[in-house]
Amino acid sequence: MNTKVDIIIVGSGIAGCTLAWQWLLQGKSVMMIADGKKGSSAVAAGVYNPTILKRFTSVWKAVDQLEVLNDFYPRIEALLDAAFLHPTDILRRFHDEREIKTWKKKAVKEDLNGFMSEDTFAYENPAIHAPFDYGKVSGTGWVDTSSYMELTIDYLQSISSYRSEDFDFMELRHYVDHVVYKESIADRIIFAEGFQMLSNPFFNNLPLEGNKGEVFTIKVPDLQLDYIIKSSVFLMPFTDDLFWVGATYNRDDVTDAPTLEAKEFLTSRLERFLKLPYEIVEHKYGIRPTTKDRRPFVGAHKEFKNYMVFNGMGSRAVLMAPWAAQQLFDSIYKDHPLDSEIDIQRFNEL
Ligand SMILES: Cc1cc2nc3c(=O)[nH]c(=O)nc-3n(C[C@H](O)[C@H](O)[C@H](O)COP(=O)(O)OP(=O)(O)OC[C@H]3O[C@@H](n4cnc5c(N)ncnc54)[C@H](O)[C@@H]3O)c2cc1C
Numbered sequence: 001m002n003t004k005v006d007i008i009i010v011g012s013g014i015a016g017c018t019l020a021w022q023w024l025l026q027g028k029s030v031m032m033i034a035d036g037k038k039g040s041s042a043v044a045a046g047v048y049n050p051t052i053l054k055r056f057t058s059v060w061k062a063v064d065q066l067e068v069l070n071d072f073y074p075r076i077e078a079l080l081d082a083a084f085l086h087p088t089d090i091l092r093r094f095h096d097e098r099e100i101k102t103w104k105k106k107a108v109k110e111d112l113n114g115f116m117s118e119d120t121f122a123y124e125n126p127a128i129h130a131p132f133d134y135g136k137v138s139g140t141g142w143v144d145t146s147s148y149m150e151l152t153i154d155y156l157q158s159i160s161s162y163r164s165e166d167f168d169f170m171e172l173r174h175y176v177d178h179v180v181y182k183e184s185i186a187d188r189i190i191f192a193e194g195f196q197m198l199s200n201p202f203f204n205n206l207p208l209e210g211n212k213g214e215v216f217t218i219k220v221p222d223l224q225l226d227y228i229i230k231s232s233v234f235l236m237p238f239t240d241d242l243f244w245v246g247a248t249y250n251r252d253d254v255t256d257a258p259t260l261e262a263k264e265f266l267t268s269r270l271e272r273f274l275k276l277p278y279e280i281v282e283h284k285y286g287i288r289p290t291t292k293d294r295r296p297f298v299g300a301h302k303e304f305k306n307y308m309v310f311n312g313m314g315s316r317a318v319l320m321a322p323w324a325a326q327q328l329f330d331s332i333y334k335d336h337p338l339d340s341e342i343d344i345q346r347f348n349e350l
Pocket of ligand 1: 011014016037040048167193213284289313318
């Protein structure tokens with residue numbers, strides 16, 4: 001029997017789940033097709049942060065993205081009676097006096113003063129070595145991405161809107177005002193395949209780059225932590241005595257395995273400030289779908305207008321995806337033009 005929906009979504013990572021909710025919350029219907037494989041979203045710590053704490057600058061469209069995030073995830077939590085959004089301040093651990101000077105200069109800038117406190121912050125925690133104290137960032141936190149995705153898939157299954165399979169491009173048909181995939185008919189199909197987009201015959205011309213990231217989950221029985229600590233790696237409270245440590249960035253290696261190099265990097269950086277013994281419970285890795293211009297890939301195929309892409313979330317899917325999904329939704333149903341910086345029309349000469 002044929003089913004008619006507003007959109008078919010391919011992929012169940014942060015991008016695909018966020019698209020699904022953007023449509024569902026506005027009363028539209030979806031069908032998600034996903035292979036259930038663990039993509040980059042399955043290893044993401046889920047941190048959202050409107051600032052870049054290496055250079056002390058703000059993220060592109062930080063205020064707009066955060067505003068959407070703070071409305072979006074709580075609405076889903078309320079609907080599912082769940083809690084996966086965890087607002088938590090970040091403490092940027094200072095390495096020397098020079099950094100403090102730069103921080104104080106940057107913290108008063110208009111785009112940063114809503115997030116960065118100008119004064120240094122002394123957080124007394126005997127487990128953390130921080131001789132130069134910290135800079136405090138607010139408006140930050142983390143989303144338990146595994147819960148978010150699991151709950152989303154459960155919900156979609158409960159309304160018969162999820163199919164577990166590897167998408168078969170041979171079964172896809174494009175018509176003037178709709179698409180057909182097997183027994184599903186939809187106005188549009190949106191591909192949210194993460195790094196696997198490189199195998200998509202309609203969008204593999206877009207310049208997506210893989211950036212491998214590795215993280216640990218560690219167990220530290222005696223550590224009490226009220227903040228996310230950001231030094232050259234971050235340390236984030238997860239549950240009970242489990243913490244996240246991450247992350248590495250590697251553009252050259254997209255192999256499907258954890259590396260010793262990353263393990264050595266994460267342990268050496270962590271041990272510069274964590275004074276307690278710890279056990280590595282899990283060493284995970286994933287390939288971030290990144291783009292050269294650091295803007296996502298959103299919009300319609302230049303020839304097959306009902307085929308769309310939603311990808312390139314880089315290292316910021318949790319913050320970026322709700323805003324970008326709203327942009328796409330509004331461009332389709334409210335006639336608002338897509339932000340030109342995310343629209344894939346920018347590659348149309350390729
Ligand atoms: C170590 C690490 C730490 C990170 N930490 C953070 C963080 O703290 N905060 C943050 O915001 N971001 C973080 N990221 C980045 C974030 O993980 C990515 O931006 C995000 O996961 C991209 O999501 P996605 O849905 O586009 O892709 P994916 O997560 O890869 O999901 C795509 C899904 O689609 C499926 N799929 C693809 N093609 C098909 C097909 N043809 N048929 C069926 N199914 C298909 C895949 O199997 C996969 O399940 C981190 C990434 C890494 C690697």
